[in-house]
Amino acid sequence: METLVAPGFLYTVAVFAVVIGILVFVHEYGHYKMARIFGIKVDIFAVGFGREVFGWTDRNGTRWKLGWLPLGGYAKFAGDMNAASQPDPEMDAKAGADRSELFHYRPIWQKFLVVLAGPTINFLFAITIFAIFFMTYGHQITPPIASQVVAGTPAAEAGLQSGDRIVSIGGQSVIRFEDVMRIISINPGTTVEVVVERDDRLFAKQVTPKIVAEVDRFGNEYKRGMLGVGSDQRAVVHHGPIGAVKWAAIETWGIVRMMWDTVVQIVTGRRAVEDLGGPIKIAQFSGQSASMGLPALVSFIALISINLGFINLLPIPMLDGGHLFLYALEGVRRKPLNPKVQEWAFMSGFALLMSLMLFLTWNDLQSVGLLDQLAGLIG
Numbered sequence: 001m002e003t004l005v006a007p008g009f010l011y012t013v014a015v016f017a018v019v020i021g022i023l024v025f026v027h028e029y030g031h032y033k034m035a036r037i038f039g040i041k042v043d044i045f046a047v048g049f050g051r052e053v054f055g056w057t058d059r060n061g062t063r064w065k066l067g068w069l070p071l072g073g074y075a076k077f078a079g080d081m082n083a084a085s086q087p088d089p090e091m092d093a094k095a096g097a098d099r100s101e102l103f104h105y106r107p108i109w110q111k112f113l114v115v116l117a118g119p120t121i122n123f124l125f126a127i128t129i130f131a132i133f134f135m136t137y138g139h140q141i142t143p144p145i146a147s148q149v150v151a152g153t154p155a156a157e158a159g160l161q162s163g164d165r166i167v168s169i170g171g172q173s174v175i176r177f178e179d180v181m182r183i184i185s186i187n188p189g190t191t192v193e194v195v196v197e198r199d200d201r202l203f204a205k206q207v208t209p210k211i212v213a214e215v216d217r218f219g220n221e222y223k224r225g226m227l228g229v230g231s232d233q234r235a236v237v238h239h240g241p242i243g244a245v246k247w248a249a250i251e252t253w254g255i256v257r258m259m260w261d262t263v264v265q266i267v268t269g270r271r272a273v274e275d276l277g278g279p280i281k282i283a284q285f286s287g288q289s290a291s292m293g294l295p296a297l298v299s300f301i302a303l304i305s306i307n308l309g310f311i312n313l314l315p316i317p318m319l320d321g322g323h324l325f326l327y328a329l330e331g332v333r334r335k336p337l338n339p340k341v342q343e344w345a346f347m348s349g350f351a352l353l354m355s356l357m358l359f360l361t362w363n364d365l366q367s368v369g370l371l372d373q374l375a376g377l378i379g
Contacts, residue, residue: 048069077104119313122312139247211223
């Protein structure tokens with residue numbers, strides 16, 4: 001494998017700003033568009049935080065602006081106290097105020113859909129990218145048949161044989177051989193059940209993927225699981241529009257499932273928290289993807305879009321998932337939650353997110369070697 005030179009700092013920062021800017025715009029536009037469908041006024045549509053670099057106000061009174069810090073964004077609805085969409089406590093005190101355009105006076109189901117639209121459009125954006133790729137460049141679909149089983153590997157030790165059709169791994173259905181690689185790669189050292197079909201009969205095998213350390217073309221080190229089976233029936237298929245969308249949705253769901261499995265592994269202690277990456281790692285991979293060409297960069301954008309949608313659906317206050325959880329509670333109780341409870345939830349969510357961001361940044365600094373470089377300079 002050819003070793004590539006890592007892109008420079010300024011190039012990496014510039015690409016990262018573009019990638020995050022695109023994805024934040026897509027995410028917040030989902031909120032914005034659904035709000036406008038329901039006639040809710042949007043005061044501010046911001047990409048980036050901090051001081052406004054430039055912006056304009058449209059005929060609906062929405063201020064579209066770009067902040068100097070490209071680490072997020074927000075859509076601030078009329079009646080919001082801040083970018084976290086906390087209701088302004090002075091709304092009820094304004095006698096005779098027109099509440100027809102205010103977000104917090106809308107039915108629960110409308111608020112729920114407005115919040116849900118952000119993560120949803122991230123998934124749809126990724127599906128669109130994948131579908132275009134599958135129609136343009138083709139889609140690799142390899143039959144899930146083990147053409148070869150390498151001696152001395154976990155697959156051989158578990159009794160898998162050449163010609164076995166792999167039906168499922170760890171309870172997940174296997175449609176193509178690429179699914180085998182996806183599932184096994186995130187389960188290094190973890191015993192999983194592999195169901196294979198042989199001579200029209202199903203056999204269940206307990207297999208523990210071997211932990212393999214690898215280095216990519218940019219010198220990034222990582223560990224993955226290895227089963228020890230291969231296939232010589234690889235094929236690239238160019239789909240029509242309907243087939244492309246179908247397989248793009250399947251691909252997106254597979255990535256979401258992989259992300260969920262990774263979170264479960266970290267929570268249960270089967271995977272080290274050091275494997276988590278933050279903004280610095282995203283910036284690093286953004287620059288590296290861009291240096292490999294536009295298709296690689298666009299594929300990376302699709303992956304991060306799915307990641308953004310997934311993370312935002314987690315039931316953590318301050319994230320969309322936290323809002324959706326509170327709306328669900330309000331719907332079950334059939335009355336609004338106590339403002340103090342909501343305030344506590346948002347404060348605790350903010351503290352959790354800031355702690356997580358600091359931890360991920362620390363992880364990033366260690367993984368890219370900046371801490372060692374600083375220690376060397378100080379020493």
